[in-house]
Amino acid sequence: MEWGVNKSIQINYMQNIFVVIPAYNEEKKIRGVVEGVLRVAPHVVVVDDGSNDETAKSVANMEGVRVLRHIINRGYGAATKTGIAYALSMGADVVVTFDADGQHRPEDVPALLAPIHAGFVDVVLGTRFHKNALKVPFLRKFSLKLAVVFTRIISGLRLTDAHNGLRAFSRKSLEKIDFHKNGMSAASEILDEVARHKLLYQEVPVVISYTPYSVKKGQSTFKKIMLGLDFIGGKITRLYHK
Amino acid sequence: MRVTPIQVILILAIVAILIGIARKALKRDITIREFFLIALFWLFSLAVVLWPNATNSAAHLLGIGRGTDLIVYFATLSIAYAVFRIFIRLEKVERDITELVRRIALKNAEEKEKKEKL
Numbered sequence: 001m002e003w004g005v006n007k008s009i010q011i012n013y014m015q016n017i018f019v020v021i022p023a024y025n026e027e028k029k030i031r032g033v034v035e036g037v038l039r040v041a042p043h044v045v046v047v048d049d050g051s052n053d054e055t056a057k058s059v060a061n062m063e064g065v066r067v068l069r070h071i072i073n074r075g076y077g078a079a080t081k082t083g084i085a086y087a088l089s090m091g092a093d094v095v096v097t098f099d100a101d102g103q104h105r106p107e108d109v110p111a112l113l114a115p116i117h118a119g120f121v122d123v124v125l126g127t128r129f130h131k132n133a134l135k136v137p138f139l140r141k142f143s144l145k146l147a148v149v150f151t152r153i154i155s156g157l158r159l160t161d162a163h164n165g166l167r168a169f170s171r172k173s174l175e176k177i178d179f180h181k182n183g184m185s186a187a188s189e190i191l192d193e194v195a196r197h198k199l200l201y202q203e204v205p206v207v208i209s210y211t212p213y214s215v216k217k218g219q220s221t222f223k224k225i226m227l228g229l230d231f232i233g234g235k236i237t238r239l240y241h242k
Numbered sequence: 243m244r245v246t247p248i249q250v251i252l253i254l255a256i257v258a259i260l261i262g263i264a265r266k267a268l269k270r271d272i273t274i275r276e277f278f279l280i281a282l283f284w285l286f287s288l289a290v291v292l293w294p295n296a297t298n299s300a301a302h303l304l305g306i307g308r309g310t311d312l313i314v315y316f317a318t319l320s321i322a323y324a325v326f327r328i329f330i331r332l333e334k335v336e337r338d339i340t341e342l343v344r345r346i347a348l349k350n351a352e353e354k355e356k357k358e359k360l
Contacts, residue, residue, distance in 0.1 A: 068350070070347055078344065089348070237329070237333040240330050
């Protein structure tokens with residue numbers, strides 16, 4: 001880490017950090033993921049997005065964990081927003097979004113928080129593309145880079161990784177960021193909002209583990225392209241809803 | 243007047259639609275006013291199917307060669323517009339459903355918290 005994290009500062013802020021984990025049919029992975037996250041953050045909000053399996057049950061009654069339940073499946077963006085709304089209502093100062101499928105490492109969370117605690121930025125985005133990165137599967141890399149170019153053109157943000165589920169937001173930034181897409185295209189919408197409000201942001205290297213499980217749960221190139229179209233569609237309809 | 247096969251198909255289809263909306267009107271699923279408006283549209287369509295050449299003069303006025311072309315252009319535009327409207331409507335409905343689901347989730351969490359405090 002380039003920012004030296006002052007331990008006392010970190011402890012000071014610990015109570016106000018909420019990690020939001022949207023989960024859909026993740027009964028196999030969710031408990032392990034939540035246990036890992038609890039080692040680096042005091043509050044975890046799991047949003048069970050209308051799962052058909054035992055996702056909610058497998059994290060029920062854990063200390064420091066609140067499970068919110070969508071009665072029907074509404075998608076990644078919708079579940080993330082619900083988790084954020086809850087965290088803010090509980091007085092969160094910083095909210096971290098974390099994927100439920102085990103592709104993120106809890107030990108990356110402190111590095112994500114450091115720039116916000118230091119007061120340098122409002123939004124920290126994880127990136128899997130950096131010099132010490134593990135190899136990203138070729139097709140996945142192609143579609144992710146497509147998303148990077150897309151974000152550069154549409155929102156004007158120069159990122160190296162536009163669709164990474166590991167992010168941290170200051171309370172101030174979340175009070176401005178307003179997103180409505182229910183599905184994965186919310187990821188693009190959030191970045192668009194970061195650009196629109198000229199929020200200060202920074203990318204921080206994180207490690208993504210590509211297990212057969214997380215790859216299966218991830219998106220194909222075709223799906224990524226559809227996401228782009230979905231996001232643009234949302235941008236158009238936004239003009240009509242206001 | 244020679245009746246072509248396509249005319250027969252279209253006439254049968256339009257008559258079926260007219261019967262359908264008449265039934266809906268009788269069951270009061272739609273108002274009489276709506277019935278007349280919809281019926282008028284389909285009666286107009288029926289007239290165009292029966293006397294396709296009647297649309298030619300309107301087409302010529304607009305610089306289009308044939309009346310049928312005019313109808314096709316008009317229909318395509320209308321459908322494109324309708325799809326656009328439906329798309330926007332659908333987005334709004336999707337959003338509203340999510341908002342409902344979110345409120346329920348947050349409300350349940352709030353209640354749980356109250357219980358835990360007691």
